[in-house]
Structures are given as structure tokens and as C-alpha cells.
Amino acid sequence: MEKYIQILQKWNKIHSLSGANSKERIEKNIQYSLYPLTLDSLKIKDKTCILDIGSGNGFPAVPLGISLNITTILCEPNVKKAAFLQNLKAELELDNFYIFRKKVEELSLSEIVAQTNKEPDLITSRATFEVKELLNKCIHLLNRDSLLLLFKGSSVQDELSKIKLKYEIFNNGLLNYIAIKGAECSGL
Numbered sequence: 001m002e003k004y005i006q007i008l009q010k011w012n013k014i015h016s017l018s019g020a021n022s023k024e025r026i027e028k029n030i031q032y033s034l035y036p037l038t039l040d041s042l043k044i045k046d047k048t049c050i051l052d053i054g055s056g057n058g059f060p061a062v063p064l065g066i067s068l069n070i071t072t073i074l075c076e077p078n079v080k081k082a083a084f085l086q087n088l089k090a091e092l093e094l095d096n097f098y099i100f101r102k103k104v105e106e107l108s109l110s111e112i113v114a115q116t117n118k119e120p121d122l123i124t125s126r127a128t129f130e131v132k133e134l135l136n137k138c139i140h141l142l143n144r145d146s147l148l149l150l151f152k153g154s155s156v157q158d159e160l161s162k163i164k165l166k167y168e169i170f171n172n173g174l175l176n177y178i179a180i181k182g183a184e185c186s187g188l
């Protein structure tokens with residue numbers, strides 16, 4: 001993880017990748033990314049393949065993928081950010097990481113399986129779309145056994161009132177983690 005912090009700081013300096021540039025802020029983002037591992041009911045440690053939507057500078061999937069050491073798919077359409085993620089994969093020799101430089105709505109399950117031999121059973125996303133919009137964009141990538149885990153700020157209630165699905169919400173200070181089972185989404 002130390003090497004990830006160094007590479008992120010280097011790229012932030014040269015390419016202004018994200019606002020989180022100080023070591024303290026990056027470490028906080030790593031903590032927030034790994035917090036769901038403490039939520040036993042989600043059984044994150046049993047997952048075998050993460051798909052992260054809008055990975056940007058790597059949160060939350062890079063810390064999660066490194067910690068869990070499972071197949072980790074990063075979906076990021078921005079050229080500069082995807083290049084950063086490719087560079088990270090090469091420098092840290094993250095052979096279990098796959099980067100798809102495209103929008104999630106253009107990513108298909110068949111191309112994921114063709115490249116990774118896996119179907120994602122954990123789909124994460126942080127600081128991307130409103131819950132309803134995200135669900136619409138990634139519904140084709142969910143299956144009955146997958147879990148959608150969204151990393152949200154404090155004002156998520158408004159977004160949640162727009163969806164008619166069962167969800168669980170886990171609070172951690174100013175952050176909220178929203179868990180939606182794939183089986184709940186079949187009627188969408």
C-alpha cells in the first residue's frame with residue numbers, strides 16, 4: 001500500500017490526477033476503502049471478483065483488490081486516469097488487476113469473462129453517479145449472487161428515496177456504505 005501512496009502522489013504532482021494529494025488524505029481514503037471489510041454481514045472476504053465503476057485514482061478498488069488479492073476489474077473511461085491505473089498495475093505487478101478504458105454502460109459481461117475468466121460478485125463505486133443512475137448503468141453486469149456496494153457521503157437519503165429496492169446502509173462518521181443485493185435488482 002505504501003508504494004500505491006507514492007505512485008499516486010507522483011502522478012498527482014505531474015498530472016493533477018485528484019484532490020487527495022497529501023499522504024494523510026490518501027491514507028484516510030485507503031481506510032474508507034477498506035472499512036467494509038469490518039462489516040461481517042456483507043461477507044466481502046468471501047468475494048472472488050471485484051468490478052469497480054469509475055475507478056479514477058483507484059478508490060476503493062485498489063486498496064480492496066490488494067488486500068483481498070482477488071480478481072479486480074477497474075472500469076475507467078478517462079484516458080489519463082486509465083493510464084495511471086495501467087501504470088500502477090505494471091509497477092506493483094498486480095497481475096490480478098484488469099483495466100477497461102470505457103464507460104460502464106459500454107462494458108459487457110462477456111468481455112469481462114473473456115479477459116478474466118470471472119464474473120464479478122462484488123461491484124463497487126465511489127463518487128460517481130446517483131444511486132438510481134448507477135443502477136441503470138450497471139444492471140447488465142449484476143447477477144442474483146452479486147453485491148453492489150456504493151461508497152457515499154452524508155447526504156444519500158435523497159438518492160435512496162428515488163429507488164424502490166431493498167438496501168442496507170452502514171454508517172461510518174460522515175460516510176455511508178449502501179449495499180444492494182443483485183437478487184433485488186432483477187425487476188429493474
Ligand SMILES: C[S@@+](CC[C@H](N)C(=O)[O-])C[C@H]1O[C@@H](n2cnc3c(N)ncnc32)[C@H](O)[C@@H]1O
Pocket residue numbers: 018053054055056057058059060075076077078081102103104105125126127128
Ligand atoms: C469523482 S471521480 C471518482 C474516482 C474514484 N472512484 C474516487 O472515489 O476517488 C468519478 C470517476 O468516474 C469516471 N466516470 C465518468 N463517467 C463514467 C462512466 N459512464 N462509466 C465509468 N466511469 C465513469 C470518471 O472518469 C471519474 O474518474
